[in-house]
Amino acid sequence: MSEKQMNAGLDMAEGKYMFKKTNMPELYKDQALVKVKSSGICGSDLHNTIERKNKTHFTKAGNLPQVVPGGHEVSGIVEELPNDYLGDLEIGSRVAIDMGGAGRACQNCYYCNFGYTKHCVNPVNDTGGGFGEYITRKPFGMYKISDEMTYSQGALVEPLAISVHGLRYCRFETGMNVAVIGSSSIGLGAIASAKFFGASKIIASAKYPHQAEAAKLMGADIVVSAEPGDLENACLDNTDGIGVDLAIESVGGTNNSSLVQSANVVRNVSNVLILGRFGEKIEMDFLQPMMKEINFINTTCYANINGISDFKLAIDILSSGNHPYKDIVTHTYEPKDIQLGFEKAYDKNSKSLKVHINS
Ligand SMILES: [Zn+2]
Numbered sequence: 292m293s294e295k296q297m298n299a300g301l302d303m304a305e306g307k308y309m310f311k312k313t314n315m316p317e318l319y320k321d322q323a324l325v326k327v328k329s330s331g332i333c334g335s336d337l338h339n340t341i342e343r344k345n346k347t348h349f350t351k352a353g354n355l356p357q358v359v360p361g362g363h364e365v366s367g368i369v370e371e372l373p374n375d376y377l378g379d380l381e382i383g384s385r386v387a388i389d390m391g392g393a394g395r396a397c398q399n400c401y402y403c404n405f406g407y408t409k410h411c412v413n414p415v416n417d418t419g420g421g422f423g424e425y426i427t428r429k430p431f432g433m434y435k436i437s438d439e440m441t442y443s444q445g446a447l448v449e450p451l452a453i454s455v456h457g458l459r460y461c462r463f464e465t466g467m468n469v470a471v472i473g474s475s476s477i478g479l480g481a482i483a484s485a486k487f488f489g490a491s492k493i494i495a496s497a498k499y500p501h502q503a504e505a506a507k508l509m510g511a512d513i514v515v516s517a518e519p520g521d522l523e524n525a526c527l528d529n530t531d532g533i534g535v536d537l538a539i540e541s542v543g544g545t546n547n548s549s550l551v552q553s554a555n556v557v558r559n560v561s562n563v564l565i566l567g568r569f570g571e572k573i574e575m576d577f578l579q580p581m582m583k584e585i586n587f588i589n590t591t592c593y594a595n596i597n598g599i600s601d602f603k604l605a606i607d608i609l610s611s612g613n614h615p616y617k618d619i620v621t622h623t624y625e626p627k628d629i630q631l632g633f634e635k636a637y638d639k640n641s642k643s644l645k646v647h648i649n650s
């Protein structure tokens with residue numbers, strides 16, 4: 292670690308973030324230095340804070356107070372580039388950053404060679420995330436955002452790319468009827484992506500009224516409550532009793548109800564795409580999915596598929612006219628108020644969809 296210091300929001304492993312000084316991130320010779328302009332709070336950040344407090348995270352480091360900041364929904368401005376850099380970024384370029392995959396990838400291993408940089412077998416160290424004042428990553432993982440996008444919208448590229456990737460991974464086809472279980476930021480991204488890729492009918496469930504409203508804005512044709520049975524009825528009623536072609540599970544959690552519901556709403560011989568994160572072991576009866584010949588498809592993060600990166604497509608979606616996903620940021624806070632941001636993100640009664648820390 293270098294001796295220079297920066298400000299950062301750090302999880303103290305007591306269920307709270309503190310804004311304090313920490314070391315500047317290490318800047319390796321093939322990395323760029325980016326001043327963070329916007330950083331989104333992800334559901335996984337909320338989970339991590341609880342797990343860090345309860346010492347139940349699946350990694351040892353995940354249970355200790357942070358010295359290196361997290362934050363993986365990041366946009367910023369390029370301040371330094373590697374000496375031998377020949378790409379299209381310049382000092383001052385406005386970028387969204389693939390923090391966990393391409394930004395750290397070796398670009399030369401088995402997985403990197405087919406675009407799945409998230410699985411790189413030789414990634415560079417994690418030098419810290421967007422809740423710090425600066426981040427360092429390889430320019431390979433930095434994507435210029437369009438002129439019409441704000442930095443805050445640039446920090447939406449990552450969560451949107453999750454859904455873009457999921458749909459591409461499960462070979463989504465134009466004209467499919469889709470059910471989206473849950474309308475938080477990932478569910479909303481799934482609706483927006485399915486719409487962009489040409490879904491026929493999109494039927495979504497939402498737990499809160501403000502999420503239902505947002506789901507409609509994203510392009511859902513029908514939005515029902517999260518009560519058991521509502522989504523099942525809507526999907527069967529709108530497909531002549533057959534079921535939808537694809538269910539996208541975006542809830543995760545600690546029980547199997549969203550997976551069971553997903554299996555109930557799809558037709559036979561179809562896919563359930565799982566985008567939600569399940570923090571605990573869950574039980575699942577696989578007899579009905581087997582009889583229906585349903586695939587449960589797990590995806591995470593993003594990739595470069597057929598030469599086109601999911602990040603680039605997410606930027607295209609956000610740049611296509613006045614796209615509604617741009618407006619899901621309901622609350623913004625200054626870096627020093629990061630704890631207030633986390634409190635707002637936890638409290639769904641606050642009508643928060645996406646909380647950003649902007650500087
Ligand atoms: Zn995330």
Ligand SMILES: [Zn+2]
Nearest residue numbers: 397400403411
């Ligand atoms: Zn690699």
